[in-house]
Amino acid sequence: MDWINAILQGILLGGLYALFAAGLSLMFGVMRFVNVAHGDFIVISAYGALIVVAATGVHPLWATFVVVPGMALLGYVGQRILLNRTLGEDILPPLLVTFGFSIIIQNVLLEVFSADSQKLQAGWMETASIPINQSISIGVMPLLIFASALIVIAGLQAFFYKTSLGRVLRATSDDQDTVRLMGANNAKIFGYATAIASAVVGIAGVYLAMRTNFDPSVGPARLLFAFEAVIIGGLGNLWGTLAGGIILGVAQAIGAQIDPGFQILAGHLAFLILLVVKPQGLFPKMKG
Amino acid sequence: MSLSYTVQRSTRASQTSMSLTVVILIILIAAPWWAGRAELRLMVEIFYYLALAQMWSLLAGYGGLVSVGQQAFVGLGGYILFALAAFGGVHPIMALVLAGAITALIAMPTALVAFRLQGAYFAIGTWVIAEVFRLSFAQISALGGGSGMSLPASIVKSIASSRAGREHLVYWVALAIAVAAMALVFFLLRSRWGLAMTAIRDSEPASESLGVETYRTKFIVYVMAAGMTGLVGALIFLQKLRISPDAAFSVQDWTALVIFIVVIGGIGTIEGPILGTIIFFILREFASDWGSWYLILLGGIAVAVMLFAPKGLWGLITARYDVHLFPVGRRLIVNEEKSK
Numbered sequence: 290m291d292w293i294n295a296i297l298q299g300i301l302l303g304g305l306y307a308l309f310a311a312g313l314s315l316m317f318g319v320m321r322f323v324n325v326a327h328g329d330f331i332v333i334s335a336y337g338a339l340i341v342v343a344a345t346g347v348h349p350l351w352a353t354f355v356v357v358p359g360m361a362l363l364g365y366v367g368q369r370i371l372l373n374r375t376l377g378e379d380i381l382p383p384l385l386v387t388f389g390f391s392i393i394i395q396n397v398l399l400e401v402f403s404a405d406s407q408k409l410q411a412g413w414m415e416t417a418s419i420p421i422n423q424s425i426s427i428g429v430m431p432l433l434i435f436a437s438a439l440i441v442i443a444g445l446q447a448f449f450y451k452t453s454l455g456r457v458l459r460a461t462s463d464d465q466d467t468v469r470l471m472g473a474n475n476a477k478i479f480g481y482a483t484a485i486a487s488a489v490v491g492i493a494g495v496y497l498a499m500r501t502n503f504d505p506s507v508g509p510a511r512l513l514f515a516f517e518a519v520i521i522g523g524l525g526n527l528w529g530t531l532a533g534g535i536i537l538g539v540a541q542a543i544g545a546q547i548d549p550g551f552q553i554l555a556g557h558l559a560f561l562i563l564l565v566v567k568p569q570g571l572f573p574k575m576k577g
Numbered sequence: 578m579s580l581s582y583t584v585q586r587s588t589r590a591s592q593t594s595m596s597l598t599v600v601i602l603i604i605l606i607a608a609p610w611w612a613g614r615a616e617l618r619l620m621v622e623i624f625y626y627l628a629l630a631q632m633w634s635l636l637a638g639y640g641g642l643v644s645v646g647q648q649a650f651v652g653l654g655g656y657i658l659f660a661l662a663a664f665g666g667v668h669p670i671m672a673l674v675l676a677g678a679i680t681a682l683i684a685m686p687t688a689l690v691a692f693r694l695q696g697a698y699f700a701i702g703t704w705v706i707a708e709v710f711r712l713s714f715a716q717i718s719a720l721g722g723g724s725g726m727s728l729p730a731s732i733v734k735s736i737a738s739s740r741a742g743r744e745h746l747v748y749w750v751a752l753a754i755a756v757a758a759m760a761l762v763f764f765l766l767r768s769r770w771g772l773a774m775t776a777i778r779d780s781e782p783a784s785e786s787l788g789v790e791t792y793r794t795k796f797i798v799y800v801m802a803a804g805m806t807g808l809v810g811a812l813i814f815l816q817k818l819r820i821s822p823d824a825a826f827s828v829q830d831w832t833a834l835v836i837f838i839v840v841i842g843g844i845g846t847i848e849g850p851i852l853g854t855i856i857f858f859i860l861r862e863f864a865s866d867w868g869s870w871y872l873i874l875l876g877g878i879a880v881a882v883m884l885f886a887p888k889g890l891w892g893l894i895t896a897r898y899d900v901h902l903f904p905v906g907r908r909l910i911v912n913e914e915k916s917k
Binding site for chain 2: 298323325371374375379380381382383384385386388389390392393396397399400509510512513515517520550551553554557558560561564565568
């Protein structure tokens with residue numbers, strides 16, 4: 290029973306990892322660009338929610354309505370002003386610039402908020418659970434996060450396949466130069482892509498803040514989880530990313546069941562094993 | 578009119594700098610007789626950052642292998658040194674050399690996994706691998722688990738009987754490693770492997786079509802850089818005499834700072850990392866008291882350099898003055914001859 294429970298909790302944790310990963314997957318899909326500071330942007334969102342809650346006293350979920358548009362705006366402006374300059378044939382500039390951002394963000398957060406661990410109080414949601422039988426029950430918050438991940442991914446999928454902007458983004462993913470010949474403005478498209486990805490990062494950050502303790506240094510670990518989910522699922526496939534997040538979550542939960550110190554390591558090892566066995570991921574739609 | 582070509586390797590500046598290098602080397606070897614203890618310690622640190630910077634620049638600038646997981650090999654080198662010296666009874670200096678060799682061996686299967694990923698994904702993949710090593714060493718209770726261990730006093734004494742003797746020995750080892758790292762890059766770049774690496778960096782499909790074995794070339798460069806990085810890691814913790822997973826596998830200390838040094842100095846040159854290391858230590862002398870603001874400043878400078886001068890400060894210098902201190906490139910000289 291303990292094992293079934295661990296796997297169930299792992300699946301729900303996978304929803305959070307899929308939320309971490311969706312933004313990363315989207316940015317790579319459109320721009321072929323890996324944002325090393327992705328995890329730190331999630332942490333910025335978490336601190337954003339902290340500020341909103343501290344200033345207004347509302348329930349953390351309401352902070353989403355401030356953090357998500359805020360992050361989208363930040364993403365759009367950052368992409369237009371800074372990141373668009375780094376994009377090109379060479380992979381070094383975007384990688385190293387965002388790596389620099391990662392270190393800068395962590396240290397600025399450290400100066401502003403100190404190294405103290407923070408958590409947002411979500412009230413009744415934290416303890417409420419739905420009993421399945423005597424030994425297994427599902428927490429309301431993990432379930433809410435998992436459901437949000439499903440909605441976000443379904444929403445992104447609908448956006449990509451049902452709207453004209455989505456079509457342009459997919460076309461850009463296939464062939465940037467041809468899309469430009471068709472009259473699209475790549476700089477603007479990249480701005481929109483990052484804005485959408487950052488909005489998802491905003492949601493992920495609010496949930497991170499509600500579900501676990503966080504401090505300025507936890508960003509890189511979230512980047513690695515997001516990255517692993519994307520690779521396991523296969524590049525360019527959002528539902529694959531959800532599957533990757535779930536596999537990672539289950540691997541961590543099983544690891545933690547064996548030994549609490551083994552949780553994160555088990556996730557990384559599962560990722561490396563899958564990388565050797567299936568280098569293209571489980572459900573690839575594009576090549577790296 | 579016919580044109581004839583000659584391929585030139587060294588320039589007047591590089592010939593001068595070669596003789597200057599010998600003079601500087603002799604002065605540095607004699608440092609224990611003219612420098613104080615604090616200066617020697619600082620110079621050891623400068624040497625190991627220089628060696629790390631050369632290795633990272635070799636990987637990213639020539640091999641096209643951008644790694645953010647070099648801390649894996651620093652930590653491995655350090656831990657292997659401690660394990661061999663404390664439990665194997667190996668003399669620390671011998672253990673240091675072995676640590677480099679064993680790290681290179683461990684890098685081979687590591688490369689097979691990491692090379693499954695390309696480009697930017699390779700970078701993050703190396704970071705995951707470094708985390709696996711960090712978390713694994715935290716589980717080994719014989720090596721102190723998460724809190725780490727100190728090198729036992731008896732082993733520290735076996736390095737050399739007096740404290741000054743130990744410090745001098747560590748200094749010379751550090752100098753030798755820095756020189757070896759630069760020599761490795763220098764001779765590698767002048768060899769056929771160097772030519773293959775430069776070709777891969779410029780265009781992987783083109784070099785492959787011309788018969789360059791890209792996978793093997795990258796593999797060899799990766800393993801050599803890992804071995805040298807492991808050697809540096811062993812030196813770092815031989816100087817510190819204490820090791821823990823967080824210190825040994827620190828992404829900030831052994832990769833972020835090194836990347837900043839190389840980016841500011843100039844990627845893919847031998848001169849760039851030297852210039853970057855000098856700038857890094859000058860900045861640190863002034864700004865290390867600022868705590869995290871110092872890292873923010875350093876990161877900011879690196880980002881600005883990457884955005885506005887991607888070849889680094891040495892790139893700006895060569896663009897303006899065309900000086901090359903280390904003759905690793907080839908230049909085509911066109912001789913115009915008037916024929917009748």
